[in-house]
Amino acid sequence: MDSRKLNMNSQTAVGDRIKFAKVAWVVGLMLLVGGLISPLNAESPSHPEGSPDLLSIRIVPENVTIRGAYGTQRFLVLGTFADRMERDLTAACRLTIADSKLAAIGERGLARPLSDGATQLKAEFEGHAATSEIKIIDSEKQRPFNFQRDIGGILTEKGCNGSYCHGGVKGKGGFKLSLNALYSHEDYKWIVNGGTFQVLSPEPAGELNPRINLEQPDQSLLLLKPTFTIPHGGGELISLDDSEYQTLLKWIRDGGRYTDEAENHVEVVGIEVFPKEVVLDLEGTRQILVTASLSNGEREDYTNQVHYKAINGDVAKVTDEGQVKAVAPGETTLVIRAAGHQTTATVGVISEPITDYPEFPRANFIDDLVFAKLRRFHILPSELSSDGEFLRRVCLDVAGRLPPTHRVKEFLADPDPDKREKLIEVLLESPEYAEYWTWRLADVTRVALYASGYSNKGAQYYWEWVRDSIDRNKPYDQIAKERIAAQGQGMRNASYHFAAADNFVALPLPETMMGEQMRVFTGRRFECAQCHNHPFEPWSQNQFWGLTAYFGQLAGVRVEHGEDFKGILVDTPGGGYGDRGQGGPIIHPRTKEHVAPSFLDGTPLSATRGIDPRMELAERIVAHPFFAEAAVNRTWSYFFGKGLVNPVDDFRTTNPPTHPDLLQALAADFRESGYDLKHLIRSIVQSRTYQLSNRPNASNLADETNYSRSVVRPLDAEVLLDAVSDVVDIPEVFTRVSMGSSTLPAGTRAIQLKTSDAVGSLFMDVYGRPDRQSIPDREGKANVTQAMHMLAGVTYTEKLAGAGGRVDRLLNRWAGDHEIIEELSLAALTRYPTEEELITLGELVHRRSSSLRHANFGRVESRKRAFEDMIWGLISSREFAYNH
């Protein structure tokens, strides 16, 4: 063939394809964001004109005891309005104390004790009134000093021990503090003795310059720095008049002693925030109340003793005193830190309140909890998805592939009201389900040639374990136990992950294995605690190495017979990891002491389980609440594009779930089902939440958090490639390029690849195929390379031009243009084309076909090329490449 002709045709093809792409883009836009221009549906309430009516007011707390000379209590006056909003009226209302000799009240609701006794706080606003009972005890008695609460409290409130300041890994400016005063004994040592923190040694480095000066207390670094008397990177945090300054100065003058809570017999056991969930309109503000629970059962107002931070300041801001102000519609987390404790609250800012919020049908408990939050946040869920939308979505999510065209026609025409439920059951029992979820689980468990020490047998046997687990719908706790505590050898044994190469070259370090297992099965990232206490979470280095020690006896043993041998993974009492010649039992990197296995809560390894420590660890993990939460969260993310906690393996106090009650309910249901993955998947896809349309309404347009509409998600690389192959009906040909070169059997799908990293595929690489060298994080973000690949990549060019595909078949039986357009639309988009699309695409195909005929192509060839271009337009569209 003339190469110039080929090039010319290619250019023409690209130009025409762009036209098709534009059509597809328009079509996709209409489908995906049609709701942008559509009005609210008929069920949407009308917005009340003018200010809403105030219905009632209340004071929080309604009953309180103030203790000690310096005890205070912040009160909050909340008004309930006709638009279902609760607003903070504290600053606007009139506050009075019934007996003014007992207590005084400030204008922002801060009460101070004057004398012991009982009285009442009264709030009045626009004819509404509310009261709160106040009891005052020990008004002349000072609370005993406590280093963590008093000194650590100041350091926490002022943010000194935050992770970006002295609470960071190595501290700041040579001064190290524990995050939130979590390890107050160590803080005391650094303050009183001085010295610089070292990662690999418990000994301080540098000169030991104490940060307090007992001879000249006001010359202590601990005071000179935060008052900016001498240069301080953190600037001026307190002034000489502040009570915090006086507290610090007094402590130093009194000798700088460490007095702990044990000596006072009263500890802070936790802090609570009110409200846990704040809903503000665009003008809204709200005071946050924080209360400490004490070990003696008493409660104490901590509102002024904590540090506040809004994670997303574009949604809401918070003052140092805990007053939240709306900025823009959205949702953010408010992190509240006290000495040794932290908690969070959720702040939602709505654009417009919905007074008459309608009821929506609910399929199961998922809807109860999702819709309840939507109601609180004044967001209306989108309508139920169309049958076509649902069919495409559920097929991709449950079986990883598009429905065939005859099934689409069948489903769309089926009048059975239960057809969705029936389809779900069919999909859950399909061989495609087994293949797809094997691929999903193989991602998490990192089945790959590289991860198995480049052992083909090892990797493939490991894959077989995953496959068998899915085939048998093995309880997820059993899967976890088999993976965490893998021993032995063989095809149906997860140990191949660790001992794949038979010579154990792939055996990772114990701390690596521990970190990965905890990340997958508890959703927590402990790795940061490897070299130091976790900078953001209360995970200590001791906990990290205690967990690691469960893997310290892991060893590989080889059995031989002549030239043949096989690796067996075992736990060797008293030896273990040292058998590989890389050291003996687990040694703490800082203390250099042997570490015994101990679980998160410090529970040591049972004496009777010495020969099988990892099984005990596995049993403890699956029995821990973290386990089910992590499992349901990860599974949820497969259907909604993100977890209730996101990233799915980054559960943190400072990264709370968007729907904590839903997370708990899903976890409880998962536990009760016997950790049945299929049951969990069924619950999710049966929910109306899952089956909502992606078309937004006016109230949920900005919502990206609350599942008020279906989340549009890019297809994963493997699923996308299979989908392209299905639409053109030409199977992809896969070739192994690593550890052997051979072509995989005809018809092999991308999600069926056992060791995807051994198979060359530019397409999958461009679209984000992970190599599984670490736990995959499939973000699926679009990039320029993908755009280039769409224009010139082999998948989008050669595959379309391949012989024997869908277009060939249709042309060979002389199908009309409209029939072909309809068939291609059903295959790619799971829907019939609209009238407009039929006309527009028909014209485009006709024009393109005619121009090709003028270029001396035959009639059949011209039509074929025109339809290839149309397919290109379809598979290049967002509507095709995304699940929605």
Added chain:
Amino acid sequence: MRLREYFFAIFILLCAVASTAQSLFPPCVQRGATLTAEIKGYDGAYAVLFDCDSLTGEVVESEIEVEEDGKSVTKKQYSLKVDAAGETVPGAHAFRLVSPAGVSKLLWLQVSEEPTILQGTTPNNTPRDAQHVGFQIVVQGKLSDASSGVIDYYSFDVEEGRELLFEAGSGDGGFDPTLTLYEQSGSWFDEERLKRLAYGDETNVLRSTTPQLTYRFAKPGRYFVAVAAFVGVAPADAPYLLRITSTEDVTDSSEEDWFTLTSPHAANTEWDERNFDRVLDTERIQQIWTRTADAPKKMVIQAGGAAANSQGDAQPQTEEAAVDVEPSTTIDALSLASEVEPNQTHEEALEISIPVLIEGRIGFPADIDVFRFKVEAEQALAFEIETPETIPPNFNPRINVFDGEGGELMSNVFKHVENTIMINSLQAKTIYTFKTAGEYYLHVRDVTSREGDERFAYRILVRPQIPHVGRIEVMEDHFNLNPGGVSKLTANIAQEEGFGGDLAVTFENLPPGVQVLSAAEVDPDTGVPFEMIDKERFVPKGQKVNMIFLASEDAPGTPLPRMVRMEVRPISANKPGPPFLVKEFPIMVLRPENKDLAMQQLQTIATSDESSLE
């Protein structure tokens, strides 16, 4: 027609030309039936030697017309016709071909209980084109192009509840087959697709190139089994055997290892000291003595009961039994002990006296069997382990010896470095010299804490160390010498338990004109120094002996192979021990007239056989 002169039976016919790849297809014959298989790579073959009397055959030469450069050319084709008598043991059998190029290496022929069929001539590379077969059958197929993703499909019908065993092997086909079982249930997405039921790529033995797959079919219907090459690696037209049998019909345990059955004749000279499946019985010590320079000893066996534990639960009933060996002096008594539960702790330990042959079972996961024994200071013992029922990698016995305070003295885990990687390997034998007299505890368990059941049987022989000649490994298994030519044989000799004597090597039945020149060299110690390595406890010192076979210029041809016996006599303190057989192998001196002479010889023998029959 039978030639007693040779170890193998020999049958002869024609001769011929050069060859390319060496193969035999089909490679399986049902016992009681006849097979005609095409030979490639042994052009001119005129005789075949089998490893047992129940297999007989002949090489048949024929002519075929082939197209070459557009012309019709006549070429010779060779095939092997085999008659398998009804009593032939099923399994893999060895044979050799004789051609003008000499005697071949050992080749393998599979004998089946089941009828054999050939793969059809039409492609069966998709489920739709699957070849329908029954079960109780052996399919002989060729994977045409595995590297291009080609898979062979076979369909079969079964009734509800039937359990079938599927096995595949490639013999010398040079690939690793896999088996996948499917049902034809279709799916909502694709009514014709197969649903995968099971995958097989493992056997019960360490070798993983003969996959076994057992499946019980819950419902009746049509099913499929697919034969593929692991990761698509196989030469073109790679031959394979697929055996489908009902597990109810597999009654003989040897049937379970159909592909791994060792040829009885090939194995008879193998001395095994380092594998868990060698037999440890009451004759083991006598067998070892025969490999020393000392005269045979007499040993008394104390047999008949379990060993006593410290709580007196088990009462051994000791009695003496004669040993069928040539006696000279009595040196010791071998006691027999059977494990009795509970014996998990030192308090429950069963008492044993050395030398002892212990029998026991790791009856449940994490089961540990503990035995107590006494030794003298500097007593040197050998610990040998056998797994008579379930072998590694399924049962992997680990033994440890502890002192009374719980300190571990030794185990059968050999730590060593291979290619800079630290390896722990589980050994079937270890030796240890106790520094201090006293009471010690032998622990036996599976190396995992998860495995164990009634099939996890073990035998442990604890005995004094006996310096002896261990395994003698000779890689070469046949020699074809041209007149005036030489060929080298290397024997690697294991010097077990401190054997430091010499060896005298002799060869019997050499062809006329062939002599042996020998030279010995010490095997250099190439181990990597590593403080954890206690190499001598697990690896015997080695000796390498090189021997040169020299055929003189005027050496007469050897029309048919001569079986040469290689024997060794251990020599210690200038005293020779008894000779023992190391290996038998065929040797030929190649002369152009060999074939004709062979034909004459065989004709003569055939005539005399016929005369004797008359």
